[in-house]
Amino acid sequence: MKRTLFAAVTLAASVIALPTTAAEKEPWQQAQETEVWEPVPTKVSVDDAGVPSDAIVLFGGSDLSAWESANDGSSAPWKVEGDVMVAAPKSGDIRTKQEFCDIQLHIEWQPPAEKDMEGPEGQGRGNSGVFFQERYEVQVLDSFGGETYPNGQAASVYKQHIPLVNATKPLDEWNVYDIIYKAPRFSDAGQLESPAYITVLHNGVLVQNHVEVQGPTAWIGHPPYEPHGCAPLRLQDHGNPSRFRNIWVREL
Numbered sequence: 001m002k003r004t005l006f007a008a009v010t011l012a013a014s015v016i017a018l019p020t021t022a023a024e025k026e027p028w029q030q031a032q033e034t035e036v037w038e039p040v041p042t043k044v045s046v047d048d049a050g051v052p053s054d055a056i057v058l059f060g061g062s063d064l065s066a067w068e069s070a071n072d073g074s075s076a077p078w079k080v081e082g083d084v085m086v087a088a089p090k091s092g093d094i095r096t097k098q099e100f101c102d103i104q105l106h107i108e109w110q111p112p113a114e115k116d117m118e119g120p121e122g123q124g125r126g127n128s129g130v131f132f133q134e135r136y137e138v139q140v141l142d143s144f145g146g147e148t149y150p151n152g153q154a155a156s157v158y159k160q161h162i163p164l165v166n167a168t169k170p171l172d173e174w175n176v177y178d179i180i181y182k183a184p185r186f187s188d189a190g191q192l193e194s195p196a197y198i199t200v201l202h203n204g205v206l207v208q209n210h211v212e213v214q215g216p217t218a219w220i221g222h223p224p225y226e227p228h229g230c231a232p233l234r235l236q237d238h239g240n241p242s243r244f245r246n247i248w249v250r251e252l
Helices: 002-017 027-032
Strands: 056-059 067-069 079-081 084-086 094-096 103-110 128-132 136-140 175-182 192-194 197-202 205-212 243-251
Touching: 103 128, 128 175, 136 175, 136 197
Parallel strands: none
Antiparallel strands: 056 243, 067 094, 079 084, 084 243, 103 175, 103 243, 128 136, 175 197, 197 205
8 A cells, every 4th residue: 555655656746847848948939839931932012003023014005015916926916005905806816925824913904985895785895805824714894884694794704603793893994803813734644633713803802702714715615624734815806996904914
């Protein structure tokens, strides 16, 4: 009995004499255990026009040197009026000379005056589009005054995702898209490993929240993904003199 009591007292004393490791450290030492010091983010500044210092400016208001015809790779057939890029109707789409995968895109757009629209209603009201990797479209359209099918209105992922709300401004005002685009991934064998995803802020309002792109944009049907690499950004000529300005991207 005495030996058992002695063992119990000895064990209790050893527990008291051996505090936990955490108790041995000061709070600031414990806090250091969850501090991560690398990598250190690169510093990025933003100029008076709101363009980040690490952005690639695709149209700053002076020329179309970053663009080419999507038909044959010749000089971009659209026009520059003041500091605005204007689609030349029936001239064809234009695309960037540079290819991209994951990007942050800023683009400002304005439909033409009502008299210059392709049609008075629906898809004729200042129709254009922003195509990522020349395949996946975010719609450009006057959805302030006109009506159309919701998965084809402004800020829709065309024929795939309806915007959460309609944030379109009137014809005489500029619309702004800030878009985060994540490109699809394919295996070496050409199998889809991860689809594309798109997040859209339209005039500062979240309207597409990391939605899954279901495949290339099509007017009819739903074509499947086909393997591809990085590719240009493309702007659509849909027969309307749509207007664009302040276009830049950040590679992610």
